[in-house]
Amino acid sequence: MKSYDIVIIGGGPAGLAAAVSAKRNGIDSILILERDKELGGILNQCIHNGFGLHTFKEELTGPEYAQRFIDQAKELEIEYKLNTMVMDISPRKIVTAMNRQEGLFEIEAKAVILAMGCRERSRGALNIPGYRPAGIFSAGTAQRLVNMEGLMPGREVVILGSGDIGLIMARRMTFEGAKVKVVAELMPYSGGLKRNIVQCLDDYGIPLKLSHTVVDIKGKERVEGVTLAEVDSKGKPIPGTEEFYTCDTLLLSVGLIPENEISNGMGVEMNPVTSGPKVNESLETSIEGVFACGNVLHVHDLVDFVSEEAATAGRNAAAYVKGERRSAQGHEIRFLPVDGVRYTVPVTLNTARMDENLTVRFRVGAVYKNCYVGVYFDNERVIHRKRQIVAPGEMEEIKLTKEQLLKYPDLETITVKIEEA
Amino acid sequence: MEIRKLTCISCPMGCPLTVEMEGNEVISVTGNTCKRGDIYARKEVTNPTRIVTSTVKVIGGAADMVSVKTREDIPKDKIFDCVKSLKGVEVKAPVHIGDVILPNAGGTGIDIVATKNVEEV
Secondary structure: OEEEEEEEEOOOHHHHHHHHHHHHOOOOOEEEEOOOOOOOHHHHHOOOEEEOOOOOOOOEEHHHHHHHHHHHHHHOOOEEEOOOEEEEEOOOOEEEEEEOOOEEEEEEEEEEEEOOOEEEOOHHHOOOOOOOOEOEEEHHHHHHHHHHHOOOOOOEEEEEOOOHHHHHHHHHHHHOOOEEEEEEEOOOOOOOOHHHHHHHHHHHOOOEEEOEEEEEEEOOOEOOEEEEEEEOOOOOEOOOOOEEEEOOEEEEOOOEEEOOHHHHHHOOOEEOOOOEEOOOOOOEOOOOOEEEOHHHOOOOOOHHHHHHHHHHHHHHHHHHHOOOOOOOOOOOEEEEEOOOEEEEEOOEEOOOOOOOEEEEEEEEOOOEEEEEEEEEEOOEEEEEEEEEEEOOOOOEEEEEEHHHHHOOOOOOEEEEEEEEO | OEEEEEEOOOOOOOOEEEEEEEOOEEEEEEOOOOHHHHHHHHHHHHOOEEOOEEEEEEEOEOOOEEEEEEOOOEEHHHHHHHHHHOOOOEEEOOEOOOOEEEOOHHHOOOOEEEOOOEOEO
16 A cells, blocks of 8 residues: 555645645655545636735736646646545555556555545535526536536526625626626525625626525526515515526526535544534644635635635644644643634644634624634623624634733633624 | 715725715825725716626637736726627637737727737647
């Protein structure tokens, strides 16, 4: 059986940044396993601009951003296998994978970095009544068809869900000559970034109907139209508010789910809120030497933050392989997300293992205006940061320092909450 | 004095911007967290521009399509001229990031360049 120091599952932005970071931290024996025919992952179909402002201080498109990391990985002579599907990883880090050249094979890893990304939530998860005609696509599928295969899914489009991919596709399909009639969002707020509403909908006069959903799909062979209705505060359609839109295409942009079949198979402990692994400050899962980063850990809005997170995972995996990881003296401090904060990544930290600085990322469960992000070390408030607006569609972060934490040797719980003014 | 509220689109942070204007003159920009926000706000209220991205067909390449963009931002009211100018454009592989795909797109004076490498097969 072949063995590597670090095996990285997935060659998208997270896997590439983790590999580059691990290599720069002194590990030579690295293998990336990628199921697609090229590296770069989802960035290959994200042809719009706005990537890389944090990482490269310039505005790049998705494929350009991916190429920067692919170039770095190639320069560093990091090994990778394309068209290779990982089937299983054992708790002892034996990776079972397959491809056309080698068939089914096993690889032994000292450390594993999970970087599989996420999938789109599909129609099946939504309970929309009606037939199952052609013309219903997830927004990401439509994005792949238009941008990579040069195919148009349809001419008259309604979009359900205001996730970023749906917003981006509203503009993209408009450029390709389609008429995007409306974007309907079940929640009273958008799930996407505000900037995408401005530059993808407002710029082209595409209406966004909040608190609306699809209650019927007309058409047996092909979509002929959909009926939208307003929903009440519990998400139930309000009778009498139905409106019919003729269309031949319905795009769904209704959320992303980390793809963790392999993590579950290994027995990694999961966070039910993120559907990703529970990790400590080193982005290490409940299995020692198994790290996670990017959208498989929790769904991100910005690839720049994926790269940053993945670099941390790569650095820690390298330290683990080299046996340089500070032994876990001290104790695990637990994060407690409450009052509007849905989760934190990481879920625990140990000051003996942590770097000088730690970025804690989280999401809120509703829109809050003129509020404060409050961080408590046990009962003492240590951060009280004013925010004009926080929304579920935009990831938030707080920064903690080791210096600050060492002043609280008996600290047990770090509470993160939203405090309204 | 006129106050205009904008959302910065320079990056996905989406900072909420407030622009104070006196006629056509910008008095102040607040709410931005970087220099780009200031630049965006001043442009958006006087001469709004956008980078346009799309794809064109590739002949003889490892992929069927290559992604492209305007090398710089173009006036907002020229977006559709730019998009129309790309209709029917095809390129032969190999194509590399930065290669000019279409000069002077839609009469904007700005070139359309490739944003992906597509090798010949």
